[in-house]
Amino acid sequence: MPQWFVKGLRRGVVTTRYPAHADSSASILPTPPGFRPEELTSQIADSLVQICPSCALTRAGDELIFDAGACTACGQCRESAPRAVATSGEFELATTDRSALVKRIPLLGEAGQ
Amino acid sequence: MTPHTPVTGSSAGAASADTEKAAAEALRRSVTSQFGRSLHIRTLDTGSCAACEQEIRLLAAPHYDLQRLGFFFTPAPRHADLLLVTGPMLRAFGVAAQKTYEAMPGPKLVVATGACALGGVFQPDAFSFGSVDQLLPVDVWIPGCPPSPLALLQGLLVAVDRLAERIPRLGFVAGSES
Numbered sequence: 556m557p558q559w560f561v562k563g564l565r566r567g568v569v570t571t572r573y574p575a576h577a578d579s580s581a582s583i584l585p586t587p588p589g590f591r592p593e594e595l596t597s598q599i600a601d602s603l604v605q606i607c608p609s610c611a612l613t614r615a616g617d618e619l620i621f622d623a624g625a626c627t628a629c630g631q632c633r634e635s636a637p638r639a640v641a642t643s644g645e646f647e648l649a650t651t652d653r654s655a656l657v658k659r660i661p662l663l664g665e666a667g668q
Numbered sequence: 669m670t671p672h673t674p675v676t677g678s679s680a681g682a683a684s685a686d687t688e689k690a691a692a693e694a695l696r697r698s699v700t701s702q703f704g705r706s707l708h709i710r711t712l713d714t715g716s717c718a719a720c721e722q723e724i725r726l727l728a729a730p731h732y733d734l735q736r737l738g739f740f741f742t743p744a745p746r747h748a749d750l751l752l753v754t755g756p757m758l759r760a761f762g763v764a765a766q767k768t769y770e771a772m773p774g775p776k777l778v779v780a781t782g783a784c785a786l787g788g789v790f791q792p793d794a795f796s797f798g799s800v801d802q803l804l805p806v807d808v809w810i811p812g813c814p815p816s817p818l819a820l821l822q823g824l825l826v827a828v829d830r831l832a833e834r835i836p837r838l839g840f841v842a843g844s845e846s
Contacts (some may be wrong), residue, residue, distance in 0.1 A: 562681045562733075563846045571715060573818055584816045609788055609813070610761045621840055625788025627813030643840055649810045649823030650835040653786070653801070656811060 581646055585628040587611075588621075589643035590660045595619065597640050597662050603632045617662045623648055624656040706738045707828055710748030710772070714765055715796060716755030719814040720782040724752065726817045739824055745771040750827060753804065754781045756790040756820045757797040769804050777827050781820065783813040 558579045563569030571578045600619045604612045611625035612632070633640045650656060711724055727734040728741060742748050745768045757765065769778070780800040783789050786801030786809055800806055810823035826833055 569730050570736065571731055572817075573732075573821060576817055581818060586838065587811075589840050589842055592770070609783060611788060622784035623786060623810060623835070623840065624811040625783055625812065627783050627789070629813075641842065643838075644817045645838055645840075646812075646816055647822045647834045648812065648815075648819060648838075649808055649826045650833050651808055651826065652836070653806070653809050655833075655836050656786070656809065658838075660839070662839055666674070 560633075583646065583658040585630070585644045586643050586646055587623050587628050588630075588632050588640045589645075589668065590619070590621070591639050591641065593661065594636075594639035594659050595662050599636050600651065600662050603636060603640070605634055606631050615659075619660040619662055620641070621658045621660055622656060624653065673680070696798070700816040704737060704742070707749050707824075708740050708742040708747055709750045709752050709824070710742055710745050710768070711752045711754070712765060712768055714724055714753060714755035714761045714785075714800070715758035716782060716784055720754035721787075723814045723817050723820060724754070727820055729817075732817045732821060734821070734824075737821070737825070745769075746773070747770050748776070750779060750824070752779050752781055753785055753800045753806075756784040756787075757800050757803055759795060759797060761795065762803055765803055777807045778804045779808045779810060779823060781810045781823070781825055782815060785809075789813075 560569070571580075573581075582597070600612075600614055603619070604614050608629060608631065609625050609627045611622045611627075613622075623645045630642075633642060648656070686827045702801060706773050711721070713721060727739075734740070745751070749772070751769060751772060753765070755761075769776070773823055778800070787801070788811075791797050792798035792802065797803055808823055808827040810819060812819050815823070
């Protein structure tokens with residue numbers, strides 16, 4: 556049972572205090588993935604590009620391009636490569652600049668440096 | 669599905685992008701000074717799956733209580749200051765969307781809501797424009813499929829310049845936030 560429901564019954568107030576205070580339910584929201592460049596080899600990146608159902612991931616040279624605007628937070632990349640991909644936990648993603656949502660993530664070199 | 673290049677706004681050329689940015693900045697300032705703490709929202713479904721509408725509906729529920737922040741939903745575009753657009757902008761809906769936008773009094777804001785509206789799910793084809801910015805000038809983008817009510821709240825507050833954007837600081841790389 557969500558915490559706010561129990562607290563709300565006790566205090567009589569159920570309204571979140573966001574944005575002045577953090578919301579307790581923010582941690583269970585589905586959020587886009589976060590990447591660990593030290594684990595992200597080009598093979599893993601290619602497999603992630605193949606997996607992504609909404610084409611949020613594309614490959615350009617030695618970078619993985621992640622479009623957070625296209626991401627549906629399905630979690631398939633995290634399941635297929637749990638070492639390289641984790642949940643970012645970021646839900647405050649609104650922006651006035653569409654290109655700010657496109658992130659470039661550097662890949663690990665072939666030699667493993 | 670073939671990978672497609674991300675949509676990066678309808679503007680072409682650096683100079684026009686700069687003037688557009690300056691105009692958007694001026695609009696945001698005027699919104700803050702003119703509307704203060706009150707803003708009326710008209711939602712527009714341009715062919716979404718209604719998941720975004722479910723989340724938008726929850727904004728008025730007691731837990732999120734949109735009204736405490738000075739936002740109100742209005743049924744008429746004539747009374748609206750902000751257009752909350754969901755869906756990939758179907759071509760069949762193009763005229764209606766344009767008319768809705770034109771019916772709103774200025775200054776007005778357009779907020780693209782959800783991955784479809786941002787051009788992430790559908791490519792431009794015979795049935796849809798692919799993203800909202802192909803037809804309407806978008807001021808704020810709210811990603812998510814669907815965006816949670818908290819994400820929508822943050823987006824609305826970003827739209828009226830009462831909350832700073834976080835996304836430029838995020839790299840989606842572990843420990844990258846400055």
